[in-house]
Amino acid sequence: MSIFDHSSDRLKQVIEKVRSDIDLNQNVFPGLADLLDRVVDPNVDVSREESVRGLLQVFWQSRTDATYSDTLAKYLPDEVNRIRDFVEHEKSAEDVSRDFHMGLSLGAREELPVIDLDGDGIPDVVDDSEIPEVHALSIGGATTMTEDITIYEEPKQKNKVLIYTNKKFQNWGRTVQNTPRLTCVARTSYGIQQIVKYANQHNMNVRAAGYRHSWSPLFGKDNQITISTLGLTRASMLPNIESLPGSQFFLPQTELNSIDYFQKPEPNKKRLVRVGTAVTNQQFRRWCNAQDVNHASTLPLNVIMVEITLGGSNAPICHGAGRKHPTLSDLVYAIEYVDANGDMQSLSKDKDPEMMTVAAGCFGLLGIVTHLTLELDPMSYAVMIPQKLPVMQAIPPPPGLKDEDIPPPLFTKMTAEERAKAQSDFEAHARDDFYAEWFWFPYTSKVWVNCWNTSKDARGAKEYPSDTGVWLQFAETVLIQIIQSAQAMLSLQDTFPWAQTTLISKMGLYALPEVTDPKKAIKTQLPNGLHFRRAIQNVRVRDMEMEIPLQPKRGLLQDAKFEDEINWALVQKAWWDAILAAYRHKEHCPQRMPLEMRITGPSKIVMAPYRGHKLGTCSIEVLTLENMKGPLWNAFAQDVLDQWMELKDNDGNYLNTRPHWAKEWFKMSVRGKPMIEYLKTSYHEAIVEFRNIYEQIAAKQGWTVSEAKERFSNDLLDRFFFEEQVNGTATNGFH
Known part of the structure; x- marks a missing residue:
């Protein structure tokens, strides 16, 4: 299997550019054209380990870019020795780990x-x-x-x-x-x-x-x-x-x-x-x-x-x-x-x-x-059967999205029966699976579908990822750090604005596991299944996530029960809205990390964005590398948010979609209103309930709300919980 599942045309452009310039080919990116040649050849199988090592070797051997050595200087001696053994001495990941x-x-x-x-x-x-x-x-x-x-x-x-x-x-x-x-x-x-x-x-x-x-x-x-x-x-x-x-x-x-x-x-x-x-x-x-x-x-x-x-x-x-x-x-x-x-x-x-x-x-x-x-x-034990499916098969386009509006690199010709099966499979995963998530790396033609169930039977369970797998994940973060900051890579971006995105996206998709035979499922202790990726800390990202309430199909009561049928078309529209936004912004590729979606359940916590979502929640987010901070990312994230905030229920009312509290939202707006003002309206009843219970806790435990506010609040929480508008003037919300 080739490292990159699609975009061979883009990689061929990079190959041609590098080969046509002696300085690029011999001094700046030595070995890159040869590596990518093998990558785009469908008859050559380039392993994950070989691809990571090969790309690291390009920067190690570069005569003009010192990012490899500068990056290693941030590690301690044992870590440096292991990285050098892997890259420079070509020791296997198994030996290095x-x-x-x-x-x-x-x-x-x-x-x-x-x-x-x-x-x-x-x-x-x-x-x-x-x-x-x-x-x-x-x-x-x-x-x-x-x-x-x-x-x-x-x-x-x-x-x-x-x-x-x-x-x-x-x-x-x-x-x-x-x-x-x-x-x-x-x-x-x-x-x-x-x-x-x-x-x-x-x-x-x-x-x-x-x-x-x-x-x-x-x-x-x-x-x-x-x-x-x-x-x-x-x-x-x-x-x-x-x-x-x-x-x-x-x-x-x-x-x-x-x-x-x-x-x-x-x-x-x-x-x-x-x-x-x-x-x-x-x-x-x-x-x-x-x-x-x-x-x-x-x-x-x-x-x-x-x-x-x-x-x-x-x-x-x-x-x-x-x-x-x-x-x-x-x-x-x-x-x-x-x-x-x-x-x-x-x-x-x-x-x-x-x-x-x-x-x-x-x-x-x-x-x-x-x-x-x-x-x-x-x-219990996760029984993981991750798949890499064509974009249209993993999460089918929603009703109303015409074939001609689907970006050509993502279009897959499907029969009516194939589309029906794809729809049924998606709905079953989203509705019923113990764990349900989907990743799309920008401009790749496949989606990583990570939906699985559990077993109480421990037989056959193994540590996952293995030490070797953890090492490869660690090495991949070293590579992403280098790709993100290398001056040579930034210079290549001047010619091909998509170059950094293409390398990271394709490498990211390739690094994720795939099981094509259910009999060879990855069986591991549940905590390992939940934490299938390691060393994420080493790659700083930006992240905007929204929580969209699931809705019943038209004709069902709005107070439908948890087991009733769900209008998955809204979820599909949110997913495809983000993909189409990525293509609208493809000139500069501000999204350089995946689009991710998870289906989650209701919550009883008063200030949870998911509270009141009786059928569950579509938790959906777009990410990019931290070096994309600035106007390009801000405009893209706001564009995606604007699409998600237009979703409506069966009666034509805007959904009560809210951001994940810990993600990026503070400087964004909803239908022309600052997000903080939108949230104070969205959470109005919850804020009242929160404050009432908060006061009860204070009275029971011997402290006062004003004392806690002065000691533990901050500017954001003051504005959200402790102020309310009276004749246009902000006042303390507690009386």
Whole structure:
């Protein structure tokens, strides 16, 4: 099979361009034309491993572009040696991935002064040896501070609160930047209590962050306090190697990344597991898989990334895939947090069921959350049969989309029977499968269909991806970093604006697994199926996602039940609207990462975008590389959003479509109105309900709404929850 499933004409143009220019062929892109020649030849089978190595070798051998060596300079010695063995010495991925645990240096990364990430002249981390060995940490006076900072060491824990002054903050997607007065790395609940008490004494705002994966402004403020539940190097430095086997041996064990059963598991019943909010998906995946067969448990849903904390994915109400599943926040049985007074508080479903509909998804407004107790299922096994299908077969065009309006590279001639079968297959996957998602890489002619079910039978289950597979995924992120930043690649873009997109799209599609024989399905523990991609952290992206409520077919009541027939044509239209937008903008190709769609279930969380979607939700998003930030991406994302916001129900009313809280939406508009104003209207009843329950929690637990607002809110949350318009003037929404 060729590496690239279509677009051979584009690749042939690149080949011709490179070959016609001696300097390009011999000095800038040595070996690229020969590699692509083999790629476009249908009679040559270029393996995934060979393709990744071959493209990396082009940049290694380039005499004019130093991006390969510059990229490797960001890695530590063991990582560099493995990359060089793979690329320069052509060792197999299997050989390179052996004995990961013998050499990985995440421990060296965790709290050492490795690199000045933001160019402010201050190391991003400090060694513990730089902090006085006393029971109180005193830092101040040297950098614009007017008084000493004293936040006490946690008793008996030997875990200090590390404090940084005026350390620049930026989120992973680089859409949010600020400079907190203090950045505190805390590892216990006691430490967080002391930070909040200090904030009380000095009238400061305090908010927490983990891996910083929200694109919207949900983080803290300038001149206030940011609590990092991870060490700053781990939270912000790229590359990150948490997803590699062996990295777990170097992670410090703290109270905030502990995992324990809340009660003894019972066979075939929900299990309660208490986790610190600093626990990452990678830690949790490993923990779930390591339990004995009688106790093994798993979340039935999760986001794909392993480099994200459970606290960070729960706070903005994140989701997984499959119409049977609600949000992660719906699975929170109990929550523990530090309130505005610095006191520990807790709420649980058995004692406070209504309050948990707010507390489990409250964006940090209760306080600083330290632990969550999650409802897990007994371990099951993903039976994955991923497919790569022609675009028209994977998700058929909606009624009304004419054949002549389909981009020619995507058109597949199909009989009426073939179209009917494609429609039936799509609907069955979307309606019934345990896990249901679709990926389209821009301008490729196939869709990756990742829809599967589970089994309780462990026989034949294997670790997935294997160590070799993880290494290849890691190497692919190295390659994408180089393609994204190489000057030679940017120069080629001047001639072929689609060059970067084509290479990344085709490589991305090719890297995903395909099973053509159901008897050879990938069977693995459910957490592995949920986290089938690793090292995603190393490729920064931009991401706009909307949650579209599923609708009943015309003729059915609007209060149709969950099992009733669904108007999948609306979902198909949303999908194809995004594809057609990509082709409208093909001159500059602002979308350079996939269009992704998942079908999800209803939610009971008050502020969930999916709440009230009784038939489920179409969660759909467009992504691009972080280097595409700016007018081109903004215009494209708004164009796609405009199409999605035109969808209507059977009565001609606009659907109550809402953004994923953690994705890009804040600077966008809906039908001429700023998104924030649209959302205040869309969530009007939910805001009232949220505020009423929020006040009840405050009264029950001994703090006030005004205290919590001053201590834990931010500009976005103030505007959304705490202000309402009275005669055109913004006022405090609580009375």
